[in-house]
Amino acid sequence: MFGTMIRQIRYGAQMLGGGQLTVSGLRGTVADLRATIEEFGEPGEEAAVMLPGGTEPDPQIQRTMADRRLKLTVRQAAAHVPYYRRLFADLDLNPRDISLDTLALLPPTPKSALRAASSAFVSERSEPVLLAQTTGTTGTPTSMWFSQYELELAAALSAMSFLMGSGLRSRHIVLSTISSRATLAKLNVQRSLAMVGAGFLAMGTVDPRIIIDRLATPMRLPGKEPQVTHLIVTASVLGGLVQTAERDGWAPADFGLRQIFVGGEILSDPLRSRAEEAFGARITDTYSMTETMPTAGLACEQGHLHLSAEQAHIEVLDPLTHTPAGPGEPGTLVVTPYTQYRDTTLLLRYDTGDLVRRLPGTEPLTCTLHGMPATSRILGRHSNLPTELTARAVLDRLQGERRLPLPTRYAVSAAPDGPRLYVVADRPSAALLGSVEERCDGLGLSGVVPVEDPGELPVPCHVRADLTEHSFELPAPRLQPVRSAP
Structure with a gap:
């Protein structure tokens, strides 16, 4: 119990100080939580403070801590990361002038910059041990x-x-x-x-x-x-x-x-x-x-x-x-x-x-x-399409239609009379088209075009389900009758 209290005090002090956290202490806290749960069933309300958002935030304290952490992050990046050292020099900007109130002086870092030269963002004071990449479904892996x-x-x-x-x-x-x-x-x-x-x-x-x-x-x-x-x-x-x-x-x-x-x-x-x-x-x-x-x-x-x-x-x-x-x-x-x-x-x-x-x-x-x-x-x-034509808005409508196959594949293409929605359908029919058009009402589309093959989409639709890994393992066939599609 005493060790648990010390770890929690140390964790809180490190959070306030802004320096690196002691990983061994965090692992000890996890072990304490697990032991408490296994012995008493619940970890207790005091353990909730260990999670982000576990306590009611004080806006002033929150802002003060954010400003302190941001300043430290900016100064370390400007001093030890080649990309930002060059950026601050090009902008003739002093890293010590950056705070929550002046952060807008620093332009956002585009994803393209990281993709083009990932090593330029690695701190010279670090010890890299793992290169991790994104899956690349939206372009070149980062x-x-x-x-x-x-x-x-x-x-x-x-x-x-x-x-x-x-x-x-x-x-x-x-x-x-x-x-x-x-x-x-x-x-x-x-x-x-x-x-x-x-x-x-x-x-x-x-x-x-x-x-x-x-x-x-x-x-x-x-x-x-x-x-x-x-x-x-x-x-x-x-x-x-x-x-x-x-x-x-x-x-x-x-x-x-x-x-x-x-x-x-x-x-x-x-x-x-x-x-x-x-x-x-x-x-x-x-x-x-x-x-x-x-x-x-x-x-x-x-x-x-x-x-x-x-x-x-x-x-x-x-x-x-x-x-x-x-x-x-x-x-x-x-x-x-x-x-x-x-x-x-x-x-x-x-x-x-x-x-x-x-x-x-x-x-x-x-x-x-x-x-x-x-x-x-x-x-x-983010795209050049109208704001009402977000991916979530389209998927909310298309995936409510159970006659369309999952995972959903679609594309939106510009047309003289407005954006047009192309959607992959197993068995296109007038009834299905009418249902999809009704569901998509209000999205500002000039029309809906069902296609049977994803290759017919005007723009490729890449989903993570397409990253299929081949396997020789196949399940045994189901013994009970297969339900017909609704």
Whole structure:
């Protein structure tokens, strides 16, 4: 008990001081939390302060801490990162002049700059040990170097989140279908779940039938529940799983799933509902990216996306002017991870390209995550299309039509009379077209064009489900009759 108290005091002091955290102390805290849960059932209310947003924030203290962390991050990047040292020299800008109030003097860092020369963003004082790349579904993969400190810290923080936020326990079994190319995500989950004591299976992005079969098959492991209890998946892979379950007659009783973590792509409301119906599990909508690790987002029950203000400075900027978006206006997420959590690839005002909408008004939040800053959920990537034609708006309409195949593939193309929506359909018909047109009313489209082959789309539609990893493993055929499509 005394050791636990000392660790918590030290953790709080390090958070206030702005320096690097003691990873061994965090691992000890995770062990304390796990032991408390296993002995008493619940960790106690005092443990909630260990998580981002676990306490009611004091705006003045929050701003003071953010200013201190931002200044330290800017100065270290300007001194030790070649890209920013050159940028500050070109702008004739003194890093000590940058604060929360003057941050706009520093232009956002575009994703293209990081892709073009990732090593130019690596601190000269770091010890890189892992090169992690994004999956590249939206273009050339982005590369990031990480240190041992960053990897261990991220794993400890994730373990705390799994224990406190997700209720994961040592008896649970987690299956990940994330592409094997996502090295960082898989490594981080494996390390964090090992601290929790939970089982972990990394299947990768394989045929949905193989994943379904694995979810349904009893594991018979000592101290574990009979079947996989938690699933980590992207939205497009989840779409393939939902379609397979609906088509082949699977029911929630066939599985032992309790929770499905969805990230990496936009999760529409209809797909969420269909997944809950197919698997009988709670769906958790998450947001994370390699470049901003360990900063991550979580969607609350009211549909807000909450991001930790303790780990990074978050901005929502107009994509063209780079000025702050107003209340209710769309803008791209711009993130500055603090050097308290990052010491290798340092990024200042990194423009993620992910479009969100600032929440309207100044009324205090009432959701369960009200202690964390919030925006809308991700709307899509910034583009030249009208603001109502976001990826989320289109997917919310298309994935409500059960006659369209999952994962959804579509493209929007300019036409003389306005944007036109092309959507992949198995068996196009006048009735299906009429239904889709009715659902898409209000999006400002000049027309809807169904196509049978993704190759007929005017613009390629890449989804993470397409990163299929070949496997010789195939499940046995279902014995019960296959349901007909609704």
